[in-house]
Every structure is written in C-alpha cells, then in structure tokens.
Amino acid sequence: MNSLHYAPLRNWVNDPNGLLFHDGRYHLYFQYNPLGVEHANLSWGHASSVDLLEWEDHPVALEFDDDEEVFSGSVVVDDADTTGLGAPGKPALVAFYTSMSKTADLQTQSLAYSVDDGQSWTKFQDNPLIDRGSPHFRDPKVIRYHGVDESYWVMLAVEAVERRVVFYRSDDLLSWELLSEFGPAGAVGGDWECPDLFALRVENTGVLRWVLLVSLNPGGIAGGSGTQYFVGDFDGRTFTPVTPVAPITATDDVAMRSLRWLDYGRDCYAGVSFAGLSDDHRTLIAWMSNWDYAREMPVDADAPQRGAMTLPRRLSLIEIDGVERLRQIPVVPAVTAVSRVADEVIPPGGSVTVPIRAAGRIRLAVDVDDAAGFEVSFVGDDEQTVTLTYDTSSAELIVDRVGVAQGLPKGFADVHRMPVASTPVVSLTIWIDELAIEIYADDGTRVLTDLLGTLSATSVRIAGRGAPIRIETLDTSAAVAATC
Numbered sequence: 001m002n003s004l005h006y007a008p009l010r011n012w013v014n015d016p017n018g019l020l021f022h023d024g025r026y027h028l029y030f031q032y033n034p035l036g037v038e039h040a041n042l043s044w045g046h047a048s049s050v051d052l053l054e055w056e057d058h059p060v061a062l063e064f065d066d067d068e069e070v071f072s073g074s075v076v077v078d079d080a081d082t083t084g085l086g087a088p089g090k091p092a093l094v095a096f097y098t099s100m101s102k103t104a105d106l107q108t109q110s111l112a113y114s115v116d117d118g119q120s121w122t123k124f125q126d127n128p129l130i131d132r133g134s135p136h137f138r139d140p141k142v143i144r145y146h147g148v149d150e151s152y153w154v155m156l157a158v159e160a161v162e163r164r165v166v167f168y169r170s171d172d173l174l175s176w177e178l179l180s181e182f183g184p185a186g187a188v189g190g191d192w193e194c195p196d197l198f199a200l201r202v203e204n205t206g207v208l209r210w211v212l213l214v215s216l217n218p219g220g221i222a223g224g225s226g227t228q229y230f231v232g233d234f235d236g237r238t239f240t241p242v243t244p245v246a247p248i249t250a251t252d253d254v255a256m257r258s259l260r261w262l263d264y265g266r267d268c269y270a271g272v273s274f275a276g277l278s279d280d281h282r283t284l285i286a287w288m289s290n291w292d293y294a295r296e297m298p299v300d301a302d303a304p305q306r307g308a309m310t311l312p313r314r315l316s317l318i319e320i321d322g323v324e325r326l327r328q329i330p331v332v333p334a335v336t337a338v339s340r341v342a343d344e345v346i347p348p349g350g351s352v353t354v355p356i357r358a359a360g361r362i363r364l365a366v367d368v369d370d371a372a373g374f375e376v377s378f379v380g381d382d383e384q385t386v387t388l389t390y391d392t393s394s395a396e397l398i399v400d401r402v403g404v405a406q407g408l409p410k411g412f413a414d415v416h417r418m419p420v421a422s423t424p425v426v427s428l429t430i431w432i433d434e435l436a437i438e439i440y441a442d443d444g445t446r447v448l449t450d451l452l453g454t455l456s457a458t459s460v461r462i463a464g465r466g467a468p469i470r471i472e473t474l475d476t477s478a479a480v481a482a483t484c
C-alpha cells in the first residue's frame, strides 16, 4: 500500500467535479481524458467510496463529443423532481457542467441527469441552460439556499478573466436568473476558477458564516495555481465579506500573505466540497497538482497516468486572534505504530533519525525554546531529501523540494513557506506517501500540500539549528488500509 491519494489507474485527471454523498456513497467525478495523458477530450471520470478511503472506479460518466468538452461542475439531487427528469420514486441526480465549445470561443453552462444513482448520465436536450456569450464563463457549483421563508437553488460560476464570481437563482434547476456578482477581490493575479460557497458555524464563537472558495491560476500563494477563501455573509442574493478585501497584485508579498489561503503548497487546486452532507460534515477534495507543470509531469510507460486528488478534508471554521479561519482535518486510514521518540533533547549539531513507511503519518512536537528553529528531513535510500525548516524568527515552515526535482518540469524545483506558530512548541501532523506530503499545523488551520517528485522516503531526521531543541514527541506510523 503505497498511496494515500486517489488517482484513476490510467490517463489524465484534474479537478474534482460533482462531489456528492448520496445513499451512503461518496461520488467523486473528475476532469478526465478517457483517451490519454494530455489535458484534452475533457470528460467526467467517476469513482465512488463508502468511507472516502477505498475508491472503486466506474466507467466514464459524462463524455466529450464533437461539439463540446465537458469542463468542471457540480451535482445535486433533485428530491422534489422540479426538473421533471426523475423517474417515479427515483429523483434525478442533476449535474451542471461547463460546455467548452469546440467550434466557437464560448463557455456555457449545461445540464445532465442520472436516474440510476449517478452511474450513467444523459445530456439534457435543451442545453445550454445559461449562455452569456462569454469565452471564460465556467465551473458551476449549485447549492440549495434555505432562506427565512423560501428556499431555492443558487448557482455560482466564474467570469474567470474578469475575476468575478457570478450568482444565479433557480426554482426548477432549468431556468436561471442572475442575482449578483462578487469580485475582483483578494488575489487577482490569474483566472478565477472553481468557486464554492457553504455556511459554517465558527467553532468557538457560534457565529454563522459563509465561506466562498475561489481558486486562481496563476497567482496562488506558492506560485501558479492556488486557492483563496473569503469569510462573510450570504443573504441568498449577495456575498459580502466580513471585512472588505481589496484586489491585491501578486507582487505585493506582504499583502498576499495577509489573505486567507486554503493551502500554502504548490499542489492543492480547484478544491470543492461534497453536496449531500450536513454542514458539520463539510468535506473537500482538491486536485493535487499545479497548472505550472501538470501537463509536463513524466508518466510511467507501463501505466500512463497523470494527476491525483488530495486527501479528503473535513472543514470547520475557528476564530484565532480575531481572524476566522478554515480548519482542515484529513479523512485518513487507520495506522499502526512504527517508531516513537519522547522527551529527547538534541544538542547543537546532533540529530535523531527514525524509519518511516512508504505511506503513513508522522506526528512531531518540538519545543524550540531559544533555538533558531529546527529541520525535518525526509530522506530516501538514495539520499534524496525534502527538507522542512522551521524558522523561529519568522514563525514559518519552509519546505524545500529542490533536491527531488531532477528530470521534472521547470517550476517544480521550489521552496514554499507557511506561517506556523510556536508556543514555543511547534506541532506538525504530516501525511506522506510516494506521491506527496500533506502538512497540517496550528490545529489544521495551516496546511501545505506538495508533490514529492522523485523521493521515496524511508526515514525522517530531526536536527536543531544553533541551540538545543527538545523533541516532546515524534511518532511515525504506517497506514494499514489502502485509500485506493
């Protein structure tokens, strides 16, 4: 079991689409090329799972044709059969996707439906549903809005190049009326893509907020693709951030770092959440790559495949120092202990090395006290290394994967930074496999996801910087159940 991350066995994959929990199953559709490893012939691939850990692959759900590629979108269950597309006693699952025209410079929103629980899909005869005459109008996410005395469907999509989220309303999922627009705001250094909107109650204050996720490419915090989020209110018509967020150019690093980022790594993009779960089970999956290099990643000649998903993450909101932040807790397999170190002081120049398994978890709590910081190095048998440096003075974790980028596309050799507090104890929970590392810090309010290139780590080494550090705990575990 070497992978914690879902990927289809073959071919190209990018964004998760139509995430839906329905009748005890999690459905994961995704941008997929049924014919190869290029970003082409975009269709919706399909996998499902009962626990978000083990995934079963299914036939392609929605296929490209002569007229269109099937770009990203979402799925809802039409319980009241407002579309009239359901069968008796069997509500239709309704998918919204972007028709990427092959004949015109045009993106429109279209519908497809399924009456067999999401296995097979029929494109609606009167597509498209919404045509703004725009070449950059995409990524519809449909949610049910419950107001004080009425409830209806709301669709969010983007005018990508204008950096706007556009909101529409419908009572029957078929005819849509424009409600409002949000943006440009926050990071605007690239196209806005794949929006999502959901309500969460702030864990420690009880206040109800709405979270608007907006992916953008390029212009993300680690370079290339990244996802920012806004916290605010949604009154059924308009999204308003709690405090206004001005548009920021990507060159203003201080201002960029003051924004809210879902992930500080290079490889967490286009994340959206599942429909069909209660708000306290809000769960997100993202694509684990970056448009800066995704198309050029090397493929294995025996089983050509490109792209994978992040771990699923349960989302909540928590207020820290007056700022409401998303907290992410990954959904993970059971683990069995591999090694443990407790209460060990490392003198300057010293280090501690313990073995790790190909797929598993590392939990680390280090008291930095007076030290300038510490280093966590993931080392392979061939001495290839990815190093995480904790810098006490800037209170940042710096991930350096330059050493594992050989033979990989330009842009992969890179260093990424994430703010992490020390109390003076720094606590990290790290999930690693042969594909990637996901680092959860500050109680899940800071997350960094990076592909690991050519590294197959077999050990982890902790060393201080300048002064003694004390390892409060270091435990490494192996995942016992496959996620895919």
Ligand code: FRU
Binding pocket: 014, 015, 031, 042, 071, 072, 098, 138, 139, 193, 194, 270
């Ligand atoms: C985001 C994205 C979407 C688009 C899809 C095409 O990664 O560019 O905006 O619908 O990928 O595959």
